[in-house]
Amino acid sequence: KLMDCAAPRVEQSFAEPLRSCSWIRQIVVRVSVFSPIIPRDGVQAYGFCTRALAARGFSTVGTAEVSVEDEDSSSPMVEHPPRIKFKRPDKTARHIMNILNKEAVDKVRTERTIPDVQPGCIVQMRVQVPENKRRESTLKGIVIARRNAGIATTFRLRRLVAGVGVESVFPLYSPNIKEIKILDRKKVRRAKLYYLRDRMNALKK
């Protein structure tokens, strides 16, 4: 859809996106500057293009320069497939972080499969600890909590090590976690199993 709308306008508007791209490279993006563009042109498709660029560039200006460069290198309007529809850009700006999070999670999920760890799972995982040891260790324990936060989703593993209880929090999408294998799933009636800190025999039920 973007390509269809954009194709007729390529000549006129080719200069504009390039200029707006240079805008994006600057540190401060003034959103108010872009809003006059839309009523001035009256063409939704063109506004769509610049907005798509502006919204993408605007969100990642501090952090990932990569996506901005990505947009600039390819022909601005045509090639980049619109993954998300920007119907109202000012509303989109509010959940840009949501969109970025989802993209990051999808990227990790396509690279390796991560099973669904829920509280109550008994899990065995192979972790590579960066603490000066390039050796993989195997950890086995029960998941007692899971906190969903996009790419920073963490789960809490409780295990008995040499007679002492140890709880560790791991980011689910961490590249240090080489493999997660679910050994067993216990039926639990809550999301956070902190009561297990007092009662280790409750696990065996």
Add this chain to the structure above:
Amino acid sequence: MGSVGNNLYGGINSSAETVTRPSHCDAISQQIRTFIQMRTNLKVVDNSGAKRVMCIQSLRGKKGARLGDMIIGSVKEAQPRGKVKKGDVVYGVVVRAAMKKGRSDGSEVQFDDNAIVIVNNKGELIGTRVFGPVPHELRKKKHLKILALAEHIV
């Protein structure tokens, strides 16, 4: 209130593997775990002779010691024939802390109890064996002897 305090102390004295605690202690056992500061009771996990040490000074941090830090403690309970006796002032390295310690990869680790091994003021171990797990953080703090003697490195 006094009875609950005594109950907790009795709970701490027993080993970490005991399972049952009275149910009215649940609210207190879920408290936020914080630093190791003055008057904190710690378990001693080497064979230097001491059993429990009370921290009298944390040598690092304004708020208290964390995992891997050194403290000064007073021995409160000791085995009859050991290298240290009751009432001694000793240095110790915290090897297990109930307060979580973050790692550089975003993970965190916390133990179920607070434990130290007794060292001298240079950082050399007094005992010859270390019991229980120790964390990786000790490598960065250059307590390699403790890591070498440990049963399990977390």
